[in-house]
Amino acid sequence: MDRSPADAVTAAGxxxxxxxxxxxxxxxxxxxxxxxxIGAWAVIAIFAPLIAPQNPLSQKFTILVGPSAAHxxxxxxxxxxxxxxxxxxxxxxxxxxxxxVIAAMIxxxxxxxxxxxFGGWVDNVLMRxxxxxxxxxxxxxxxxxxxxxxxxxxxxxxxxxxxSWPSYARLVRSLxxxxxxxxxxxxxxxxxxxGLRVLFVDIRPNAAGPVLVLAALDVGNAVLLLSGLSFLGxxxxxxxAEWGAMVAEGAQNFNDWWVGLFPGLAILTVVLxxxxxxxxxRDLLDPRTARAVRL
Amino acid sequence: MSSASATAPTAVPRPRGGxxxxxxxxxxxxxxxxxxxxxxxxxxVAFVVxxxxxxxxxxxxxxxxxxxxxxxxxxxxxxxxxxxxxxxQYLLYLSQLLHGxxxxxxxxxxxxxxxxxxxxxxxxxxxxxxxxxxxxxxxxLGIVAAVFRDRWPDQVIRVVSLSGVSMPIxxxxxxxxxxxxxxxxxxxxxxxxxxxxxxxxxxTGLFTIDALVHGQWALxxxxxxxxxxxxxxLAIFTVGMLTRFTRASMLEIMGNDYVRAARLKGLPEHVVxxxxxxxxxxxxIITVAGVAFGNLLSxxxxxxxxxxxxxxxxxxxxxxxxLDLPAIMGVSLFVALVYIVVNLAVDLLxxxxxxxxxxx
Numbered sequence: 010m011d012r013s014p015a016d017a018v019t020a021a022g023x024x025x026x027x028x029x030x031x032x033x034x035x036x037x038x039x040x041x042x043x044x045x046x047i048g049a050w051a052v053i054a055i056f057a058p059l060i061a062p063q064n065p066l067s068q069k070f071t072i073l074v075g076p077s078a079a080h081x082x083x084x085x086x087x088x089x090x091x092x093x094x095x096x097x098x099x100x101x102x103x104x105x106x107x108x109x110v111i112a113a114m115i116x117x118x119x120x121x122x123x124x125x126x127f128g129g130w131v132d133n134v135l136m137r138x139x140x141x142x143x144x145x146x147x148x149x150x151x152x153x154x155x156x157x158x159x160x161x162x163x164x165x166x167x168x169x170x171x172x173s174w175p176s177y178a179r180l181v182r183s184l185x186x187x188x189x190x191x192x193x194x195x196x197x198x199x200x201x202x203x204g205l206r207v208l209f210v211d212i213r214p215n216a217a218g219p220v221l222v223l224a225a226l227d228v229g230n231a232v233l234l235l236s237g238l239s240f241l242g243x244x245x246x247x248x249x250a251e252w253g254a255m256v257a258e259g260a261q262n263f264n265d266w267w268v269g270l271f272p273g274l275a276i277l278t279v280v281l282x283x284x285x286x287x288x289x290x291r292d293l294l295d296p297r298t299a300r301a302v303r304l
Numbered sequence: 305m306s307s308a309s310a311t312a313p314t315a316v317p318r319p320r321g322g323x324x325x326x327x328x329x330x331x332x333x334x335x336x337x338x339x340x341x342x343x344x345x346x347x348x349v350a351f352v353v354x355x356x357x358x359x360x361x362x363x364x365x366x367x368x369x370x371x372x373x374x375x376x377x378x379x380x381x382x383x384x385x386x387x388x389x390x391x392x393q394y395l396l397y398l399s400q401l402l403h404g405x406x407x408x409x410x411x412x413x414x415x416x417x418x419x420x421x422x423x424x425x426x427x428x429x430x431x432x433x434x435x436x437x438x439x440x441x442x443x444x445l446g447i448v449a450a451v452f453r454d455r456w457p458d459q460v461i462r463v464v465s466l467s468g469v470s471m472p473i474x475x476x477x478x479x480x481x482x483x484x485x486x487x488x489x490x491x492x493x494x495x496x497x498x499x500x501x502x503x504x505x506x507x508t509g510l511f512t513i514d515a516l517v518h519g520q521w522a523l524x525x526x527x528x529x530x531x532x533x534x535x536x537x538l539a540i541f542t543v544g545m546l547t548r549f550t551r552a553s554m555l556e557i558m559g560n561d562y563v564r565a566a567r568l569k570g571l572p573e574h575v576v577x578x579x580x581x582x583x584x585x586x587x588x589i590i591t592v593a594g595v596a597f598g599n600l601l602s603x604x605x606x607x608x609x610x611x612x613x614x615x616x617x618x619x620x621x622x623x624x625x626x627l628d629l630p631a632i633m634g635v636s637l638f639v640a641l642v643y644i645v646v647n648l649a650v651d652l653l654x655x656x657x658x659x660x661x662x663x664x
Contacts, residue, residue, distance in 0.1 A: 144643045260478055263481065
């Protein structure tokens with residue numbers, strides 16, 4: 010939902026992204042915490058079939074049993090083990106989060122790059138389109154798209170991509186605009202490079218830093234939007250163990266708090282971890298806040 | 305930041321003498337123009353999205369038996385103009401719009417305008433309550449964080465605000481509902497009033513305001529109590545957003561020489577913070593508040609569903625799920641209008657906060 014980081018990143022990254030990043034995250038507790046949590050979830054996602062005590066889809070007669078030694082997170086209305094379902098949920102959310110953001114990044118960067126580089130009416134048309142999508146509250150547009158395409162996880166992913174590309178387009182456009190008059194671009198043009206070559210070979214690597222920071226800040230929002238759509242029944246369909254859909258099951262049995270509590274906590278930890286990482290990255294790249302943080 | 309920044313006015317020294325009113329009028333007129341374009345654009349986006357896709361409104365709205373009857377499907381498609389070419393459909397919609405006709409909802413079988421008139425006040429009341437809450441809490445926490453920069457209150461607030469923007473709002477709504485209503489019974493669980501109460505005489509449609517105007521104190525109290533839970537939940541994300549932003553912009557301003565000068569001439573710290581730092585920071589804070597309001601509208605879709613709040617969020621959800629095209633278009637128009645009004649309000653507030661800023 011939060012689309013504001015785009016502009017904050019712009020000024021910062023242009024100058025600073027070349028600085029080596031590697032040693033610094035380790036000195037930041039929040040970044041470290043974020044990386045560890047994501048790492049842990051990645052391990053869980055990969056080894057879910059080995060770690061999970063039960064099959065996430067297998068139904069038993071022990072329905073809606075509270076947390077116990079046998080079922081750490083209790084069981085849901087069909088007697089499925091909530092703990093196993095939460096673990097398996099990572100296999101859906103984590104890869105999709107990455108795919109979503111990469112897709113939005115590619116589309117947005119292409120649109121923004123073309124708009125910024127060619128300018129004129131191309132720029133006008135593309136950026137007005139981006140503004141329109143931007144003006145729409147994300148979930149309402151995503152809701153309409155997902156509903157129109159049909160309630161399916163794949164369609165929800167498409168919907169989220171379609172509402173999240175404009176922030177990348179704006180960022181990349183501003184980066185390209187400022188690079189257009191840079192010495193290295195002029196030099197490349199003088200050497201006879203074509204416009205597209207300049208855009209993809211010369212400008213692209215220089216825009217990569219800020220765009221990646223925006224992506225890191227954006228992953229969390231993408232996860233929230235996607236799970237929100239699933240919660241509304243427009244994403245993952247039963248019996249898929251997807252966190253948003255599991256919270257919706259919890260909403261139907263809210264007397265039995267464990268059904269909805271744990272999948273929601275899973276979403277929270279993943280999004281929080283991504284935001285920790287994104288926030289630290291931005292601090293690192295933004296000279297204004299970098300001074301405020303002791304290194 | 306973000307959308308509002310494109311239109312953010314720049315600080316230009318105001319010329320002596322008149323002309324200010326003319327400037328304002330010209331500014332408002334131009335805003336009206338771009339607003340109209342935006343409305344058309346947004347309806348176009350909504351139209352394209354809902355029409356160029358495989359979903360079939362006839363299938364979504366007709367019953368099992370009717371869908372098997374080609375005559376019924378044809379009649380349905382004809383009634384809602386779905387049998388015409390797409391550009392025609394859109395132009396038809398626009399010309400109807402000019403006459404104040406937003407079409408008939410395929411679900412409620414009422415004019416969309418009637419539906420919206422019923423649901424909009426509930427959402428506006430909820431969103432206004434939540435934005436005031438977010439501003440008070442968010443800006444307050446942001447000030448504290450900036451003043452105690454890098455010390456423990458700042459660290460705590462940083463984690464709190466990051467958590468705020470990381471929480472799935474539908475989940476927070478459920479947890480709050482479970483704890484504060486179901487377990488503790490401190491707050492009412494859903495709706496705008498208790499089931500036994502009747503709404504105050506319609507004036508604005510905002511129950512709190514209407515009850516206040518009519519002096520119905522019990523009703524006012526009940527309406528406020530019903531607002532607290534959904535309002536708080538809705539505000540969690542925007543509180544986080546505003547806190548982080550307030551802190552950042554205050555810190556940026558604190559580095560200025562004139563702030564040091566104010567301290568050096570012996571002004572008490574609270575005067576320095578509130579008058580010399582917060583006031584200039586407010587310009588960017590209200591820009592973000594404008595963006596935050598858009599976020600609140602997104603949130604209402606999820607929150608209204610859980611708290612049985614009869615607003616546009618629920619209406620948007622039901623019309624999207626049932627592919628009720630006229631209703632979706634109506635909601636989009638409402639969204640566009642809110643966007644225009646909020647941006648206008650933000651721009652006008654710039655001038656109030658910083659008199660150097662001229663609207664041009």
